Amino acid sequence: MTTATESMVETHLEDLDVSRSERFAERMLSAFNESALVLMTSLGHRVGLFDAIAGAGWLASHALARDAGLDERYVREWLAVMVTAGVVDYDPASQTYRLPAEHARFLTRDSVPNNLAATAQYIPVxxxxxxxxxxxxxxxxxxxxxxxxxxxxxxxxxxxxxxxxxxxxxxxxxxxxxxxxxxxxxxxxxxxxxxxxxxxxxxxxxxxxxxxxxxxxxxxxxxxxxxxxxxxxxxxxxxxxxxxxxxxxxxxxxxxxxxxxxxxxxxxxxxxxxxxxxxxxxxxxxxxxxxxxxxxxxxxxxxxxxxxxxxxxxxxxxxxxxxxxxxxxxxxxxxxxxxxxxxxxxxxxxxxxxxxxxxxxxxxxxxxx
Ligand SMILES: C[S@@+](CC[C@H](N)C(=O)[O-])C[C@H]1O[C@@H](n2cnc3c(N)ncnc32)[C@H](O)[C@@H]1O
Missing domain, CATH: 3.40.50.150 (Vaccinia Virus protein VP39)
Incomplete structure (x- = not known):
């Protein structure tokens, strides 16, 4: 025997285009990732991480933290966001990170008027x-x-x-x-x-x-x-x-x-x-x-x-x-x-x-x- 709520859901589901519904759920999940990336992009811009990593080649997190004058633990966690989002490259063998030049040209203070990291700040505002x-x-x-x-x-x-x-x-x-x-x-x-x-x-x-x-x-x-x-x-x-x-x-x-x-x-x-x-x-x-x-x-x-x-x-x-x-x-x-x-x-x-x-x-x- 089904409860009233269960049967309502079942009836409702029968009327749905399930694949459309699933595509929507996937899209929302990717929106979570993208919005997280935007927040971390804004933060990275404010603390100067993109400027510090751009053009520096492969760097360990402590070297980047030192160059940017920041706390290593936070920098490493931020780098993990950037790596999993495909913004920063990561070499697991040497545990070093690199910002590709193709990305840096849209993320640093030198890249004005194309600095998307500056624009990202509107979302946290x-x-x-x-x-x-x-x-x-x-x-x-x-x-x-x-x-x-x-x-x-x-x-x-x-x-x-x-x-x-x-x-x-x-x-x-x-x-x-x-x-x-x-x-x-x-x-x-x-x-x-x-x-x-x-x-x-x-x-x-x-x-x-x-x-x-x-x-x-x-x-x-x-x-x-x-x-x-x-x-x-x-x-x-x-x-x-x-x-x-x-x-x-x-x-x-x-x-x-x-x-x-x-x-x-x-x-x-x-x-x-x-x-x-x-x-x-x-x-x-x-x-x-x-x-x-x-x-x-x-x-x-x-x-x-x-x-x-x-x-x-x-x-x-x-x-x-x-x-x-x-x-x-x-x-x-x-x-x-x-x-x-x-x-x-x-x-x-x-x-x-x-x-x-x-x-x-x-x-x-x-x-x-
Ligand atoms: C979106 S900002 C643009 C600021 C500036 N023009 C720029 O491009 O950086 C809109 C500006 O309009 C100003 N503003 C809004 N209402 C106003 C009013 N009643 N009298 C004078 N300025 C006003 C705000 O204080 C704000 O600085």
Missing amino acids: IATVESDLVGCFRNGGGLSYERYERFHEVMAEDSAQTVVSALFDVIVPMVPGLHQRLENGIRVADVGCGSGRAMLTLAAEYPNSRFWGFDLCAEPLERARAEAQALGLKNLIFERRDLAEQTLAEPYDLVTAFDAVHDQRDPAGLLRSIRCALARDGLFLMQDIAGSSELHRNLSHPLGPLLYAVSTAHCTSVSLGQGGPGLGTMWGEELAERMLRDAGFRSIDKCRLAHDIMNVYFVASVGSD
Whole structure:
């Protein structure tokens, strides 16, 4: 005689495509391994293990620990993760380890802008707020930036890879005549500047131009100001500002927003304020996440689960936490374009960069279509 639960399960199983079900279980198991690898990749990046092992040939764990200035027992256990995940080669006879050059070129600080180990840090960053998110799921609302351990630090590293590394070769040349205008001297504002990496780099390169960086959060601005001081930059100001309350006033020749609009308390209001603050012939350069506003169009997006996860755990939450609409990381190019037009931008060009599968660039102005 079967119990009620057993017969329910049996009836249910009869209706299942068992091989599909088993394939799914296998996939989930491999997801556990991959997510463990991502966490350990982030840790390896932070403690400098990839930099220490890259190019060093075959090394014993104690030699690697010594070179990296770390505790051998932890290093050996981390190496076991990397070996079983196929990242690091292992020679059992000599008990030595080697990072193949083919892997090192995506894992070390020298490999910027292709350092995937730096990108891996987003997963532990969003994991720090899991318990807070349980509350958000139950009660609504969102989280403040301060709840996320190391968010601004990781964002600054990401910005160095995706934006700063391409500024002079690709991003500035993307806008016809911009390099010359920056050389001659224009006024530039960066909204949601975070740690200000892009503005710091531009201000150093174009001393005749003046730069402003605005952000809601004090912590990244402190880092930005310290770097500006260390570089001796006099043409750059970082100012704490909630852009939903204090809009842009000056006429600017160029306004930039690097991955910052969808997180805002009032994204539509910010876009209007940018349009109003542009000087004649002024331009708005907006970098944001590449993807569609429609879920079904993102089914084969190479970073779909990652971007929706960052959205769930961060971008949506920080906007809702400010009382914003929670557009989310994947607000998408269709909605972004619609909102730019609604804000009064009539000329909008879109551009993707070869080194950056995650982002898309909009160059918008009030000029005619
Ligand atoms: C994803 S980060 C991007 C930071 C920076 N642009 C970069 O690329 O490194 C978004 C930034 O928008 C800022 N932000 C969010 N809401 C804001 C608001 N209401 N006013 C001003 N800045 C805001 C955050 O503090 C954060 O630094």
